[in-house]
Amino acid sequence: MTDQAFQAVIEVEDLVTYYGTRKILDRVNLSIRQGEVMVIMGGSGSGKSTLLRHLLALNKPASGSIRLYGKDIGKYSTRELQTLRKRMGVSFQNGALFNSLNVEDNVAFPLREHTQLDDNTIRIMSRMKLEVVNLAGFEELMPAQLSGGMIKRAALARAIVMDPDMLFFDEPSAGLDPVVSADLDELILKLREAMQVSVVVVTHELDSAFRIADRIIVLDKGKVLIIGTVDEVKNSDNQRVQNLLNRRAEDVEVDPEAYLKRLTENLAGL
Amino acid sequence: MLIRPFIEGVGEKTILAVEEAGYQFLLLMESLYWLCLGPLLNQPVRLHTIAAEMIKIGVLAIPVVLLLSFSNGVMMAIQGIVTLQEFDAESQVVPGIAYSVTREFGVLITAIVVAGRSGSAIAARIGSMQMSQEVDALRVMGIEPVRHLVAPIVLAMLVMMPILTIMADSAALIGGGIYTGIVLKLSLGTFIDRCFDVLVVYDVMQGLSKSLVFGVLIAVVACSNGFSVSGGAEGLGRATTRSVVMSIAMIVVADMLFTFFLSR
Numbered sequence: 001m002t003d004q005a006f007q008a009v010i011e012v013e014d015l016v017t018y019y020g021t022r023k024i025l026d027r028v029n030l031s032i033r034q035g036e037v038m039v040i041m042g043g044s045g046s047g048k049s050t051l052l053r054h055l056l057a058l059n060k061p062a063s064g065s066i067r068l069y070g071k072d073i074g075k076y077s078t079r080e081l082q083t084l085r086k087r088m089g090v091s092f093q094n095g096a097l098f099n100s101l102n103v104e105d106n107v108a109f110p111l112r113e114h115t116q117l118d119d120n121t122i123r124i125m126s127r128m129k130l131e132v133v134n135l136a137g138f139e140e141l142m143p144a145q146l147s148g149g150m151i152k153r154a155a156l157a158r159a160i161v162m163d164p165d166m167l168f169f170d171e172p173s174a175g176l177d178p179v180v181s182a183d184l185d186e187l188i189l190k191l192r193e194a195m196q197v198s199v200v201v202v203t204h205e206l207d208s209a210f211r212i213a214d215r216i217i218v219l220d221k222g223k224v225l226i227i228g229t230v231d232e233v234k235n236s237d238n239q240r241v242q243n244l245l246n247r248r249a250e251d252v253e254v255d256p257e258a259y260l261k262r263l264t265e266n267l268a269g270l
Numbered sequence: 271m272l273i274r275p276f277i278e279g280v281g282e283k284t285i286l287a288v289e290e291a292g293y294q295f296l297l298l299m300e301s302l303y304w305l306c307l308g309p310l311l312n313q314p315v316r317l318h319t320i321a322a323e324m325i326k327i328g329v330l331a332i333p334v335v336l337l338l339s340f341s342n343g344v345m346m347a348i349q350g351i352v353t354l355q356e357f358d359a360e361s362q363v364v365p366g367i368a369y370s371v372t373r374e375f376g377v378l379i380t381a382i383v384v385a386g387r388s389g390s391a392i393a394a395r396i397g398s399m400q401m402s403q404e405v406d407a408l409r410v411m412g413i414e415p416v417r418h419l420v421a422p423i424v425l426a427m428l429v430m431m432p433i434l435t436i437m438a439d440s441a442a443l444i445g446g447g448i449y450t451g452i453v454l455k456l457s458l459g460t461f462i463d464r465c466f467d468v469l470v471v472y473d474v475m476q477g478l479s480k481s482l483v484f485g486v487l488i489a490v491v492a493c494s495n496g497f498s499v500s501g502g503a504e505g506l507g508r509a510t511t512r513s514v515v516m517s518i519a520m521i522v523v524a525d526m527l528f529t530f531f532l533s534r
Contacts, residue, residue: 056410078414079311085412096403110411113313168410 007033009166009198010055014064017050024050026222027064034165037192037199039209042219043244048202049093051219052170055200056090057081086114089159089197093170095151097143097158103130104139107157114162129157133187149180153187160191167191169201173208185211206245210234218244294490297416301424301489304417313414319422327388327423328430332437334387338379339371339438343445346370350446351453360454367446368465369473373533376439377477378525380431381484385517389492392423393513396496397506405497420493427485435481439474480528484521491517 008031015028025047032038042048053059054066057073066073068084076084097106107126111117117125130136133153143151152172159167169188173181185208192199203209209216209230216233218225218241226236233241242248308314350363396419399405408415447461495513499505 056406058406058409082412082414085410088410090407090410092403092407094402096407098404098407099398099402110413113411113413 009034009069010200011067011070012051012055012064013067015051015054015061015066016063017047017054017059018062019050024222025054025219028219028222028224030217030224030227032198032200034198035192035196036214037188037201037212039213039216040200040202040219041204041206041209041216041244043204045221046219047222048204048219049170052168052200052202056088056168057085086110086162087165088168089162089164089166090168091152091155091159091170091172093174095143095155097146097151097154099143101143102139103135103141103143103146103154106143106154107161109158110162126157126161129161130154132160132191133157134183148175149177149184152176152184156184156187160195163195165197167197167199169199169203171203172201173203173205178207181205181208182211188212206247220244290494294494297420297490297493298424298486300414300416301421304414304421305425308417308421313417315417315421315425319418320425323422323426324430326391327384327426328434331383331387331430331434335380335383335434335438336441338383339376339441340445342375342379343367343371343442343447344449346375346442347446347449347453351450363446363450363454364456364461364464365468367450368443368469371442371446372439372469372473373476374525374529376442377435377480377484378521379442380434380438380481381488381521382518384427384431384434384485385488385521386514389488389517390510390514392489392492393496393499394506394510396493397499397509400497400499401502401506415497420489423493424486424489427489428482431481431485432478435477436474439477476528476532480525483524483528487520487524488517491520 010030010032012028012030015025016023017025028047028051030038030051040048040051050059054061057066057068057076060074068076073081097103098109101109104123104126107129108122111122111125115122127136127139130139133156135150135153135157138146138150138154143154146154156169156172167188172184172188176184188199188201189212191197199212201209201212213230215227215229217227218233220240225238225241226233228236234245236242304313304315346367347363350366351360354360354362354366396405399419405415405419408418443462443465444458447456447458447465450456450461451458492513495509495516499509501508
């Protein structure tokens with residue numbers, strides 16, 4: 001086994017997945033190393049959120065494999081997967097905070113479920129994480145009372161409360177203003193520095209991706225266009241990668257016959 | 271060739287129905303698994319969530335269950351007396367009310383109220399959690415959504431449905447007794463005494479055993495509809511409505527089957 005493979009915490013091999021009959025991911029290969037920030041980029045519908053769901057073992061692949069710490073996810077028993085998930089922190093796109101719990105209880109939730117610590121210790125630990133994400137003093141607020149940026153930060157606090165080895169972010173900057181978004185990027189980097197975690201970030205925000213990534217994977221229509229460092233991606237001569245980076249619309253060649261067929265398909269009386 | 275799409279449609283619907291029934295059965299089995307083995311695996315179903323569900327499903331439903339059952343008792347007394355008067359047998363209204371309340375209507379009204387109140391609320395709650403990825407969040411934290419969300423509801427139903435049914439039986443008998451008392455000049459005490467003369471434990475147990483089945487039906491139908499929400503707010507509304515309609519339909523059909531087998 002090579003050194004690089006040894007350090008890989010997640011390895012994806014020839015992942016293929018479908019929604020119904022539509023192919024979403026097509027032979028995706030990827031490895032994420034211990035302590036690196038891997039950014040998954042791509043336009044809307046490129047399959048990046050689906051890839052994240054597979055990395056989190058929320059979806060089952062049609063074919064191919066995903067290995068976590070060297071073992072195929074499908075081969076983990078439910079109990080093993082539950083134990084493994086205690087080492088993973090996830091911040092979902094819209095936070096996914098529990099609406100019935102206040103901020104502090106949301107952050108404390110994994111500790112209450114997974115540890116036997118007494119309640120005061122749990123509360124102190126939760127407040128420490130809220131301090132890290134600059135949400136001290138907002139413990140009593142309910143999720144509905146928080147702004148978009150605060151929700152993302154509270155979700156981040158909940159994701160790191162178990163001191164995970166792996167952190168996953170789904171669109172951390174989506175819907176945030178540039179300043180808050182930059183703050184969140186800084187926070188992700190600070191956490192990586194402090195906790196030596198591997199970080200996987202799904203985003204379509206270029207600035208954010210370039211700021212935080214060690215390596216970037218660019219997806220397009222379910223296929224991997226490129227995996228490389230920030231510079232390698234920026235200097236890629238792949239036209240589609242450059243289109244994405246320069247926010248250029250794709251030149252789509254129109255086949256007049258097919259176009260006419262699409263317009264007149266399934267019309268009454270034809 | 272209209273017959274082919276029709277047969278295909280029937281086949282598709284049948285497969286979906288079998289799939290759904292299987293999923294609901296699985297939800298029930300998983301809930302029972304967590305309720306029994308959770309504490310041994312260090313993943314207990316939390317007492318405070320069970321208590322919260324009991325309050326929502328049971329305690330808060332008491333006033334409306336009492337009101338409807340009382341009215342139902344009065345209604346049965348009115349109809350019973352009118353019908354039996356034709357045979358000069360109106361005094362026989364007492365056993366009529368006693369049997370039908372304890373065997374049928376107490377539990378049926380309770381189940382319909384709980385399905386309407388809690389079935390819709392549970393489907394809406396789980397559905398909105400599904401939509402906002404809270405269910406995924408539970409899963410990625412290593413917390414089984416069935417243990418955290420479904421098992422407390424199943425247990426709360428199993429405890430609260432029989433209690434509500436007993437309350438409903440009592441309210442309906444009192445309602446029937448009051449009306450009969452006014453019309454037939456029979457004291458409430460005598461009415462209750464005569465009820466106890468004709469009733470045996472089996473009659474009450476028939477209602478109570480049904481209440482357990484109905485409670486489980488409401489729980490798994492509501493939860494499965496909640497988990498399968500898709501398509502935004504409209505989907506959530508659809509799942510909520512479907513949950514109520516489906517559980518009430520299943521309750522009535524199950525009740526018919528129960529009555530058929532238990533009254534032979």
